[in-house]
Amino acid sequence: MPRKSILILSILQAVFVAALAAEFAPCAVAAATTTPDGKVIFAQHCAVCHGDVGQGRSAVTSIAGPNLQAEHNEGNVLAAVEVGPSHMPSFAYVLSIPEMQAVATYVSQQIAVIPLTGGDLSEGGELFRAYCAACHRTSVRGGALAFTNINAPALTNKSAALIAGAIRWGPGPMPSFPPQLLTDTQLASIVDYVKFSQHPPNPGGTTLNFYGPSAEGLVGFLALFLLIGLAMWIEKGGKG
Ligand code: HEC
Ligand code: HEC
Numbered sequence: 461m462p463r464k465s466i467l468i469l470s471i472l473q474a475v476f477v478a479a480l481a482a483e484f485a486p487c488a489v490a491a492a493t494t495t496p497d498g499k500v501i502f503a504q505h506c507a508v509c510h511g512d513v514g515q516g517r518s519a520v521t522s523i524a525g526p527n528l529q530a531e532h533n534e535g536n537v538l539a540a541v542e543v544g545p546s547h548m549p550s551f552a553y554v555l556s557i558p559e560m561q562a563v564a565t566y567v568s569q570q571i572a573v574i575p576l577t578g579g580d581l582s583e584g585g586e587l588f589r590a591y592c593a594a595c596h597r598t599s600v601r602g603g604a605l606a607f608t609n610i611n612a613p614a615l616t617n618k619s620a621a622l623i624a625g626a627i628r629w630g631p632g633p634m635p636s637f638p639p640q641l642l643t644d645t646q647l648a649s650i651v652d653y654v655k656f657s658q659h660p661p662n663p664g665g666t667t668l669n670f671y672g673p674s675a676e677g678l679v680g681f682l683a684l685f686l687l688i689g690l691a692m693w694i695e696k697g698g699k700g
Contacts, residue, residue: 501563505555513529513571515529515628516626526622526625526629528571529625530625531567538560541560541564576624576647578645579649580652583649584650584654587650591637591642627650
């Protein structure tokens with residue numbers, strides 16, 4: 461290639477690179493200086509399922525999400541946004557990492573208004589038996605609501621945040637319990653009790669799936685009756 465054209469080419473190249481740099485420079489600067497606004501991201505991407513202030517939305521259509529007002533753990537929120545647990549979509553390809561962090565900070569610091577402190581385990585047990593056990597059973601394993609044909613779910617795998625959120629929110633057929641009915645401390649007590657009951661101390665013997673106050677002796681007794689009956693029935697068959 462003649463020298464002249466090499467020169468022209470390199471000049472052209474320089475101009476092109478300069479133009480490119482000029483084109484992208486404002487963009488790069490803007491990205492580096494503006495921190496994403498967690499509140500705006502929440503309104504755009506989360507409120508549709510979790511409600512404007514994270515109060516929760518029950519499933520009328522497929523768009524529903526639990527109450528987030530006791531979700532104080534920023535790491536939990538970030539994990540949920542990234543992974544998308546159960547019916548929640550993952551935002552890994554929708555939001556940038558700084559955006560996911562901003563919305564996680566916003567949820568754990570602004571949306572999470574239910575304090576989860578100062579609870580008392582035994583008070584929680586009494587309150588649970590008074591307000592929740594009718595549907596969720598004393599041992600938090602859930603039960604059928606005879607009158608509505610709907611199951612109150614077992615609470616064995618629910619996080620503290622989901623339990624507290626559900627109490628204030630009242631998902632679906634469950635009533636909500638506003639602060640006039642249960643104070644923040646009473647709510648914290650119930651959460652403590654449910655968390656405790658998820659892993660009750662086991663004194664030994666069979667737990668009968670923690671069915672509640674029915675002695676395993678009774679179950680043994682009924683089984684014995686069955687065996688006697690069976691033996692008598694076989695005996696009768698043998699003679700005839
Ligand atoms: C399409 C509806 C939908 C959208 C949009 C949505 N969520 Fe969710 N989210 C859910 C559902 C449903 C669950 C309950 C998942 C489960 O059962 O474990 C949930 C659970 C969560 C949890 C609790 C996870 C746990 O188990 O402790 C957090 C925190 C959360 N979402 C945050 C967010 C944030 C922040 C956004 C916005 C970036 C968002 N969600 C957008 C539906 C949604
Ligand atoms: C009238 C019956 C009833 C009572 C009383 C009741 N619940 Fe529920 N609860 C339900 C039903 C039904 C659901 C399932 C709602 C749904 O799936 O939309 C539920 C759901 C829940 C959930 C799951 C929420 C989630 O996001 O997964 C928790 C936690 C819970 N209840 C805790 C409680 C506590 C604690 C109390 C007492 C303060 C209580 N419930 C009182 C019927 C009841």
